[in-house]
Each structure stands twice: as C-alpha cells, then as structure tokens.
Amino acid sequence: MAETEFINQAEALKDFVERIRGADWLAVDTEFIREETYWPELCLIQIAAGDHLACIDPLALKGEAMAPLKALMLDPKVLKVFHAARQDLEVFHHEWGALPQPVFDTQVAASMLGHGDQVGYANLVQSLCGVELAKGHTRTDWRARPLPEAAVEYAADDVRYLGPVYQQLQQALKDSGRLTWLDEEFEQLTREALYLPDPANAWKRVKGHRKLRPRQLAVLVALAEWREEEALARNRPRRWIVKDQALVDLARRPPVQVEDMADMRDLPNAVREKHGRVLVERAQSGIKAEPPAVSSRPDRLSAEEDATVDALMALLRARCAEHDMSPAQVATRKQLEALIQGERDLPFLKGWRGAMAGQSLLDLLEGRLSLTVHEGKLKTA
Incomplete structure (x- = not known):
C-alpha cells in the first residue's frame, strides 16, 4: 500500500512528477470549496500512480511551481482516472484553461456494469475491493493549514483505491464487450463547452x-x-x-x-x-426582446400518450435488465415523452444506446414491434 506524501514545495512536486512520469494512467481527485464563490477554489490535488501517492497543496504551490504537474495532467498520452469527473474537470479547466485528456470516469463505467446510476466512490470501493472507507472528514475545511493528518489520509484514500477499481471495471467492460461504449460518454465529458460560462x-x-x-x-x-x-x-x-x-x-x-x-x-x-x-x-x-425558442410540446400528456410511455418504459427496463444496467443510464421518461411527441434527435436513439434499446423503442412506437408476456416475463415479437 502506497504511503502518502504531502507536497507543498516546488522541488518535491518536480521530483514526484519525475517518478510517475512513465505511468500509463494516473488516479486523480481534488478537494475544493465553493460555498462562497462562483468558481471552485482548488485546495488539494490527490494523485496515485503505481507505488506513489501524493496530496499536493495548490494553495502553497502557485504559478510556475505547478508547471510540471500541469504538463503531466495535460499529456494526451497519459490516461487520467477520476470518479464522478465533471466537477474535478471544471476545477482543472478553471485553473489551467484546459481539460486533462484522455479521461476515464469510474462512476460512468460502473453504471454500465449494474452498479446503479451515480454510484458513490465509497460504495464502489467496498463492492470491488472489500474496503470500508472512513467517513469522518466529509465536512473538512480544505483551506485550513496545516491540514490534520487524518484529513490528508482521508483525501488520499480517494485515489488509493481508485486504481484497482479502474482496473477491475475496465476488464469487466472489456469482457462484456462494452468498453467502446465509454468512448462517446467520455467524449461528451471532455467537451470544453461544458465548462465555459454561458x-x-x-x-x-x-x-x-x-x-x-x-x-x-x-x-x-x-x-x-x-x-x-x-x-x-x-x-x-x-x-x-x-x-x-x-x-x-x-x-x-x-x-x-x-x-x-x-x-x-x-x-x-x-x-x-x-x-x-x-x-x-x-x-x-x-x-x-424576442422570447427564447422553447418546446411547443404540451406540459401534460393525454391518457393515451401516458399509457404509451408506460409501455416504452416497460420495454426499456426489460432491455436494461438484460444488460444489468440502470434504465436512467439509457433514457429518461422525459425523453420517452419527447419521442412519442415527434422528436427524433434524442441521445438514446444514437450510438450504443440506440443499438441496445433505442431502436427497439422506436420500433415499438411505430408498430414494428409488439410486447407480450410469457411465463411472467416481458417478451418482444
């Protein structure tokens, strides 16, 4: 088990980056505060690679002192592994004006393997690694210095087990033929427009x-x-x-x-x-001013339309059960309502979602598919 380094000196950071530079992937997490600000205030960066693990202090290391880490995080040859990456990516984009790429989000990956929609990191670690993480520092003031040793170790655990979780999920997705499904998910996650004020x-x-x-x-x-x-x-x-x-x-x-x-x-x-x-x-x-263009769909469906959505939801649940996935990862009820009201430019009709369930949902709606119940199970014909 890697020991935790707390780094708040430029030379120590440079040395750490040199030691992990050859890694194929990095496990990454951040701690930040944003209760009183528009932008998140970055307070700690946790990185693990192989036998090396560090909690890096961005409050002490500013400007050029962070350059070695920035170069590594923006290196397109090194995969950055996060859990629930979006807020972390927002933090890095604000700090550096660029997004770490490529990325792997274990929360997204886990949702494709039956771990539920938006599974928490602690639950995933317990499920895959058999380790129960401490919960005592969820309200820590990460701006405080010096940080208590227990708080630093709590933060370090967020990357200490992230690597093993990543490796298990990656192998399981590869074995199930779903690894390529992540490509479009992570492409969306690393679209710069997501992180720009609008x-x-x-x-x-x-x-x-x-x-x-x-x-x-x-x-x-x-x-x-x-x-x-x-x-x-x-x-x-x-x-x-x-x-x-x-x-x-x-x-x-x-x-x-x-x-x-x-x-x-x-x-x-x-x-x-x-x-x-x-x-x-x-x-x-x-x-x-001219009012913005908004959907002209009625707020409420007719009774017949509502029943049709129920049938589509039943088919969606059946398709997702076959793949041990959460229906919410594929389509929402709101999106199914849009489908029956004529929209076709919908995410679940494209890519892996379309292949897994979207085309079947469209076929059912347009009469090319029917539902039956056989021995208590929903079947299509």
Whole structure:
C-alpha cells in the first residue's frame, strides 16, 4: 500500500512528477470549496500512480511551481482516472484553461456494469475491493493549514483505491464487450463547452422558469444573463446576487421603477438598493426582446400518450435488465415523452444506446414491434 506524501514545495512536486512520469494512467481527485464563490477554489490535488501517492497543496504551490504537474495532467498520452469527473474537470479547466485528456470516469463505467446510476466512490470501493472507507472528514475545511493528518489520509484514500477499481471495471467492460461504449460518454465529458460560462443561457438554470409564459420568459432571460455576469465578475454564488425566486417574480411583474419592487419578499432591501436600477433596466429590455425558442410540446400528456410511455418504459427496463444496467443510464421518461411527441434527435436513439434499446423503442412506437408476456416475463415479437 502506497504511503502518502504531502507536497507543498516546488522541488518535491518536480521530483514526484519525475517518478510517475512513465505511468500509463494516473488516479486523480481534488478537494475544493465553493460555498462562497462562483468558481471552485482548488485546495488539494490527490494523485496515485503505481507505488506513489501524493496530496499536493495548490494553495502553497502557485504559478510556475505547478508547471510540471500541469504538463503531466495535460499529456494526451497519459490516461487520467477520476470518479464522478465533471466537477474535478471544471476545477482543472478553471485553473489551467484546459481539460486533462484522455479521461476515464469510474462512476460512468460502473453504471454500465449494474452498479446503479451515480454510484458513490465509497460504495464502489467496498463492492470491488472489500474496503470500508472512513467517513469522518466529509465536512473538512480544505483551506485550513496545516491540514490534520487524518484529513490528508482521508483525501488520499480517494485515489488509493481508485486504481484497482479502474482496473477491475475496465476488464469487466472489456469482457462484456462494452468498453467502446465509454468512448462517446467520455467524449461528451471532455467537451470544453461544458465548462465555459454561458450568461445567454443562464435562464435555463433558474428554478421555476418552466412556469413562465413566453413574454415573461424573455424578461427572465435578460435578468438571468445580468445575474450570471455579475456573479462572474464578483466571483460570488448566483444566489448571493439575487435569488432564483426573485428573478421569477420580477419576470412575472416586470418593474418600471425601483419602487415597484418594494413588496417583493425574496428581494431584500439591500439587494434592491444596490441593484434596483439595473434590474429595472434589464426587465424593461426583456419586455422588448424576442422570447427564447422553447418546446411547443404540451406540459401534460393525454391518457393515451401516458399509457404509451408506460409501455416504452416497460420495454426499456426489460432491455436494461438484460444488460444489468440502470434504465436512467439509457433514457429518461422525459425523453420517452419527447419521442412519442415527434422528436427524433434524442441521445438514446444514437450510438450504443440506440443499438441496445433505442431502436427497439422506436420500433415499438411505430408498430414494428409488439410486447407480450410469457411465463411472467416481458417478451418482444
């Protein structure tokens, strides 16, 4: 079992990188804080390769001191293994302006082998390695220095067993003929657009936007775009600027003057005094703007359509049971509803999802396939 090094000196980091440079893959994890910021604040990087394991302190190592590690992490010849990679990748993209590639996400891989959708790392380690990980440091302040030794070891465990987990999952996927299924999953995961701010589409993240009428939605677009820009500029969480509910209320009742917002419960006086004028300006500009294009599908299905979705869900579950996979990894009920309402540009009709279940679902919908029950099991004909 590899011993943990805590690295906070440039020479020590350079030496560590030299020792692991020849590895084919690295097990990687991060610890970060983002409760008070828009961007995650990177506090610790854990890396394991072979007999080497280090917890690297990015709060002590800045700029050129991190250059050896950055070069290794961005080396396209070295596979980077993560569990639930998306937030870690966001952290690295923000720090370095580039994404580590290629990657392997053990959470995605495990979901293709019957471990359930979004299985946790600790559960996976226990299932595959027979090791129960400690849980005592989930609320650690990773910015604190010095970090308690127990916290460092807790963080180190996040990569100590990640390598063995990766190797078992990779072999199981290879044996089952599903290893190539991961290619499109990881290609999507490493699309840079996922990690770039997009103020123009920030309205899609606002809870309650689906309940607005088109003209109200146009106002929300303008307000949410301003909030995203403000949060970015100040590096503060969106909710610290203006709460979602306040944006929705403003979209429903666009103010003409600051005084019109006086009775809005989710808009504190301090926010109104600081941002009132710009909120009025943005709301009024939204009134004049073209509403965003949204789906024209009705919110509720007819009874017949709902029954059809039930039949499609039954077939989806049967196909996934054959492959010991979670249905959620293939398609959602919302996507099946879109299918029966005429959409065809859907993820589950493409790639491995299409081959495994998507084509059968389309065949059932269009009458080329039927369902029967034989000896208590769902069959297709």
